Amino acid sequence: MAARTEQDVVRSELRWSIVVGLTVGAISLAILWAGLVRFINPPSNIETIDPNSVHLSAEFNEANLGTRVENGQVVTRVVATQFSFAPQCVVVPANRQVTLRFTSPDVIHGILVTGTNVNTMVVPGYVAQVHSVFRKTGDLLMPCHEYCGLGHSQMWATVRVVPEDDFKPDADGRALCEKP
């Protein structure tokens, strides 16, 4: 349909304005609906941590990393650092809520667990927290998805989801990945 007169051009512009207007309107409505009906809002809880002394902090020192059951709640702590995750493998039970807590001592990293809703940035100076329930058992890949330096593409770890009955924390509540 070639535009012959100026009137044709105006009409075509009008049509497209309507399409754009409707699209923007639909997206706005979706946002309003999420906010007003579902009460969804961006995470507003900001937790800070001194990035220089992460390894000395009570929470993220090496001995306290990995999975631990605290007051019945499964909490997994991971430090994302150039160019690895510490620990390299974490074990979590299937079908139970797991709280994942991450921080970085050096640069911005990103974390995602394949096939799950776990996906967040890990920014030095802050603690990133995600809740999730893992439904499928097996080893899931957890790569760094934010370029963090020359070793970025070798930076990945494993989340081992085990059936609830096989999840056996020790007396201190800690559960470690067993070497396969």
Place this chain on the structure above:
Amino acid sequence: MSPEDSDRLWIRSSIGVVVGVLAFGILSGFVIMPVVQGAQAGIDPWTAICRALGISPGSPAAQQPRSAASGVPVSNVIWSPQVLNTLSSAPADAGRELAVGVCAACHGELGVSTDPAQFPNMAGQSSAAIYKQLHDYKSGARINDTMQSVVQDLTDTQMAEAAAYFARRARPPWDVTWVRTAGPEADRLARTGDSARGLPACESCHSPAAAGPVETPVLFAQTPQYLSVQMRAFKSGQRRSDLFGRMRDVAGKLSEREIDMLAQYYSEMR
């Protein structure tokens, strides 16, 4: 309708639409959204609007599950701006007396060791790396009888000065009569790593230009003996003061053969 009339209509209605969208945005973002969401959280409408506008502060951060468990830190070094500043501003020769008087017996006056297979060369090493190791020997994070007794009475400033002194000495040169023997496999591991094993290239941290961890030592000019002993110590966990297990992870993934290969490769680097 004349063309002028139609132009005017376009302009007016465009302005109308833009103003309308803006008004709607302000109304929904600063009034409707905060009031409705605030009611849900038990916040009165006026406070909710003030918070949305950023006039009054939001809720204090909620207490998150925080472990009370206290583990043993692997190292007490903190890379605070003060420490880095001391290292970079330490006068080049302030550490000379200590170096010549104490360290020289083993590491050489100019940082070229008397027996490099046992005593690592210091010349041209990064000052942060030297400082970190001295600090770790002192705190007991890295264990070695000889070095622990040497650093026992050193202050932080003395360690920084000794580090700065050695860091500025020239590296031992390459002797033209030596033959390079490390093969391409070592070169590949050193420069590309191995993604399948999650093994980053050594150079991504150890290259002085890589912008990796501050405390990473340069690997030039050590003997293969020293380098392989250290890698095996990381692998077995006997040396464990590397922050976040960075080097223990790497060494743990290397086979015995790869360790020897890489030790040879790096001893041939200058």
